[in-house]
Amino acid sequence: MASFDQILSQKSIFRDVTVLSPHYVPKELPFREGQIHEIMSILSPALRGQKPRNLIIYGPSGTGKTCTMKRVMEDFILSAKSKENKATMHYINCRIYTSRYRILQRVLKEYIPELEKAGFGLPFLYEKLLEIASNGEQMTIILDEVDVVKDLDDLVYTLTRSNDEIKRGGVSIVGISNKLSFKDSLETRTRSSLYESELIFHSYQSEQLQKILEQRAKEGFEPGVVEQSAINLAAAITSQESGDARYALTLLHKAGEIAQQKGMKKITDAEVESARKKVEMDLTLEAINALPEMNQFVLYAIANLSLSGSKYSRLEGVDNGMLFSGEVYEEYERACRKARKRARSARWYREYLNDLETLGLVVTTPSGRGIRGQTTLIRIGPSPENVIEILKKNLFSG
Ligand code: ADP
Ligand code: MG
Numbered sequence: 472m473a474s475f476d477q478i479l480s481q482k483s484i485f486r487d488v489t490v491l492s493p494h495y496v497p498k499e500l501p502f503r504e505g506q507i508h509e510i511m512s513i514l515s516p517a518l519r520g521q522k523p524r525n526l527i528i529y530g531p532s533g534t535g536k537t538c539t540m541k542r543v544m545e546d547f548i549l550s551a552k553s554k555e556n557k558a559t560m561h562y563i564n565c566r567i568y569t570s571r572y573r574i575l576q577r578v579l580k581e582y583i584p585e586l587e588k589a590g591f592g593l594p595f596l597y598e599k600l601l602e603i604a605s606n607g608e609q610m611t612i613i614l615d616e617v618d619v620v621k622d623l624d625d626l627v628y629t630l631t632r633s634n635d636e637i638k639r640g641g642v643s644i645v646g647i648s649n650k651l652s653f654k655d656s657l658e659t660r661t662r663s664s665l666y667e668s669e670l671i672f673h674s675y676q677s678e679q680l681q682k683i684l685e686q687r688a689k690e691g692f693e694p695g696v697v698e699q700s701a702i703n704l705a706a707a708i709t710s711q712e713s714g715d716a717r718y719a720l721t722l723l724h725k726a727g728e729i730a731q732q733k734g735m736k737k738i739t740d741a742e743v744e745s746a747r748k749k750v751e752m753d754l755t756l757e758a759i760n761a762l763p764e765m766n767q768f769v770l771y772a773i774a775n776l777s778l779s780g781s782k783y784s785r786l787e788g789v790d791n792g793m794l795f796s797g798e799v800y801e802e803y804e805r806a807c808r809k810a811r812k813r814a815r816s817a818r819w820y821r822e823y824l825n826d827l828e829t830l831g832l833v834v835t836t837p838s839g840r841g842i843r844g845q846t847t848l849i850r851i852g853p854s855p856e857n858v859i860e861i862l863k864k865n866l867f868s869g
Contacts (some may be wrong), residue, residue, distance in 0.1 A: 566619055
């Protein structure tokens with residue numbers, strides 16, 4: 472019989488599970504020493520009382536931008552303290568603070584706690600910012616995920632303008648973004664302010680991911696738990712998909728949980744494979760559950776037909792797994808009938824398809840002439856079995 476004592480007496484294969492969290496900042500950041508050095512060089516004038524150039528850091532998700540910046544910040548604060556220097560650094564996660572007002576409030580709150588209360592106007596906040604900087608303070612404001620800020624042009628304008636109004640001290644901006652296209656969406660004035668210097672983070676290669684995982688496995692698991700081939704596999708899977716170190720670490724973490732649950736002492740390739748399936752399922756589940764109902768019906772139709780196979784593709788020499796837009800619409804109508812819902816018009820159906828494609832759940836291509844006139848060919852992204860398992864519950868139970 473199961474008992475807590477028995478479970479508690481089992482030795483954990485984890486040594487420190489927090490090390491595997493995406494928020495953990497490891498002491499060493501292999502492959503990012505060059506970037507750390509460069510960012511430090513750019514920001515170092517602040518520690519001499521001069522205003523550094525603004526900086527933009529960009530690169531795909533999971534390339535170490537946030538942890539690199541946090542590492543730089545730790546050293547910056549240490550150095551400023553030892554010099555009794557009036558240089559400060561503020562880290563803002565723009566996913567949480569999404570507007571100019573909230574960001575200014577967040578920064579100034581560190582000086583004037585009462586500002587947290589709502590009701591102070593923007594001009595008041597701005598005056599406070601000028602007051603603080605006029606004391607000779609060099610403020611460096613890090614805006615992580617800066618592309619999320621709603622009124623970014625206004626924010627950048629406000630922060631850079633403050634420099635014209637104060638004689639001593641100043642404000643510099645470090646913006647971090649995952650979006651390579653972000654630059655083009657900015658007003659010219661904002662762009663030239665922000666991009667005084669820029670730094671690109673490239674995706675990790677398989678061997679680099681291996682090293683990163685080895686380092687974390689050493690800190691996160693008991694010695695000898697993680698097999699080398701399991702690490703290599705997790706790195707290979709990740710580099711094939713995206714090169715996102717966060718994904719690689721999630722695989723390792725999940726593989727550990729699976730091994731632990733099975734009462735195993737080791738993590739092998741098999742646990743990494745299961746972890747990959749589990750992570751994929753979780754991501755699919757998250758994406759699908761966020762969809763409005765009618766989009767879910769369309770996706771259900773696509774998954775269903777993908778399993779049974781297109782009626783036409785064999786006849787018309789189209790790639791396996793490709794569906795015709797028309798047959799998907801008919802299947803969508805059938806699914807709606809089954810759930811006693813009214814299917815929407817073909818025009819709406821095309822909108823739903825568009826949404827699904829934006830979320831990466833399907834891929835569509837025009838068929839070109841010749842095949843059933845001109846139509847759209849549709850292929851499902853995630854595994855259709857997973858999709859059906861999730862959607863059956865959402866759409867047809869109850
Ligand atoms: P980004 O901000 O570019 O999306 P993060 O800095 O959040 O990426 O990194 C994602 C995860 O990968 C974090 O857990 C981080 O510790 C880890 N990581 C990224 N780069 C490295 C590296 N060079 N060495 C060790 N860990 C890394
Ligand atoms: Mg980040």
